[in-house]
Amino acid sequence: MSLISIGSTRHIDFIRNKLDNEFKLLQAEGVQINFHEKASGDYTFLGYDIEANKNVNSNNLRTTFKQYVAKIISDLVIAKWEENLVARIIKNNYSYFTIEEKNIILEKALDILRNDDHIQRKNKVLLKVLDYLENNDDLIIEGFIKFRLKEYLNDLEDVVDKAVDDFLMEKEYNEFIRLLRYFVDIQDPRIDLVHVLLKPSGLFTLYDGNENVISNEYLEGLIVDLPTDEINYDDLLISALITIAPKRIILHAVKCKQTKNTVTTIQNVFGERVIVCEGCPKCKSSKFEL
Secondary structure, three states: OEEEEEEEOOOHHHHHHHHHHHHHHHHHOOOEEEEEEEEEOOEEEEEEEEEOOOOOOHHHHHHHHHHHHHHHHHHHHHHHHHHHHHHHHHHHHOOOOOHHHHHHHHHHHHHHHHHOOHHHHHHHHHHHHHHHHOOOOEEEHHHHHHHHOHHHHHHHHHHHHHHHHHHHHHHHHHHHHHHHHHHHHHOOOOEEEEEEEEOOOOOEEEEEOOOOEOOOHHHHHHHHHOOHHHOOHHHHHHHHHHHHOEEEEEEEOOOOHHHHHHHHHHHHHHHHHEEEOOOOHHHHOHHHOO
16 A cells, blocks of 8 residues: 655654554554655655554554644644744745844744743644645645745744744843843932832932932822823832932842742843842831831
8 A cells, every 4th residue: 555655855754653653553453564765866765565463454554644644744844844934934035133032032033932832733734734635645844834824824824923922022121131231320429229129110219328219209299190091100119210220229128920020121231230139127117118
């Protein structure tokens, strides 16, 4: 029974070894599998024929065999081809980025895929392979991916677009931090110490070294003029700290997810000036309540 031929320009060892392992189950049931391999240009073709014993239904055997092949092909696409496909999408769709930027975007895209449901992606590929093999005995990997996996490729394009958005946001953030660092570096400190009490809501209060509230009329006036839903307390806090220009900053009440980004930004801008309080009595005292 001539069954199937698989052609590819790469990862032939992966395909062959995986299929050999899968076919051991059939061989243990008395199914003889004849294998032949040939090269043609850049392609290598793996051919499989089956000789079934009289106790095995040939139609069922053909179906089972192709199911094994479909499983291996879907494994191959996800494990071996996916990174190359993502890199190709970046190269074709975002040619204006530098090589270094493309590599960063590639890593971000692969991180998204690693954290995504790879089982769902693999199942999409698996169903397409099974559908194709119902009426075809010859499968060339490159052509199959290009012409039969368009939905899967569209999903990868969406992932790349997300990675590009993340990259641009991060780039903009880093430029923002660089500019703020410049403002911090060019002015002399005006006060020795500032305590910053953060709350999950984004509100904050500033205290000096004597635990007196530091007022900032400019910021208070700005808040009055803004609608409540447009107030960005992170920006206000950074502006206040740059205006005050302290030698040291101690951050209090930061052990919650809501303040994590704020703390990170302050650390990035003010560097070694920042100390994160691990839970001193001041964090719970009435003087340090908002």
